[in-house]
Amino acid sequence: MFDQPISGLSRRDVLAGATTAAVTAVAGCSTVLDWIGEQALEAVNVLNGTDGPVSGRLEIVGADGAVVLDEQFDLVSSDAAGEEEQGNMEFYPDVWTEEGEYEATIELDDTEIDGHSSATETVSITNPDEEMLLVALDADDLDSSIAFRTGESFSEILDL
Template identity: 45%
Template sequence: MRRQPVSRRQLLGLCGGAITAAVTGCAGVVNRIADQLLEDVNVLNDTDQQQSGTVRVAADGETLLDREFTLNSASGNDENANVGTYADVWTDGGSYEAEVTLQEPIDGEASGSKTITIDNPDEEMLLVGLGLQEAEQPIVFRVGTSFTDVVEG
């Protein structure tokens, strides 16, 4: 099931909270807030352009998620989302194939894929980062149990 997109205001508030938490050592507060916004699979557009594409997750030959998305730029001044969230993807712990295909490449990359391992489906999430500033690749896949796990890589 897909929840409503995370609004830019919600994400900026969360990121602002993350920065404050990092300075003050309150990452737990930020992670509790993020748990209310993020789901099993999250696609974050950190580029200065709108990004459209498809996110897919499969396990044992069965497609568990196959959704198109359009995410606004991270630098936009509107209320529209630059994060897509997708719930109820993980069925059990195990290996999953995650794939993103973009309509327009980022730094020459129009797709990415990774086999990820989910040990605790009730706690772990996947972040697919598009153009994350601190990442070495234009498309990254990060698994963690908290917002700070997946953002910091």
């Protein structure tokens, strides 16, 4: 979406604001949260919510068997995200090629989260221009230690 800062803010600043807005949105309106999500998030997003750094590989395969994303990532801990150049999120734009089922697989290098070092999920994309995938590693309030969530807005992904 944006490679340039938004009104003088870096992507990291926007995401820090989004996290704050997420807490606020639970108690009230999610409009601000969705606006921030639209500015910062891409088609596929990996979030490290653990207390330590995480590296690994994310692969997404379309229904036709074609690999639409195959990327390595190296993320700092959620606590160190504001202190280091590298953040605790990775963003991948323009992943969805068409409506359909995609198989997303994440494999972690030398890290286990609640005894798991990999996970696979089939995600259904009905609106490729609008839908996003969040792969959350040990994020609070999600149903799994490695969670795959899709939606057209940040609040929908977080189920607020």
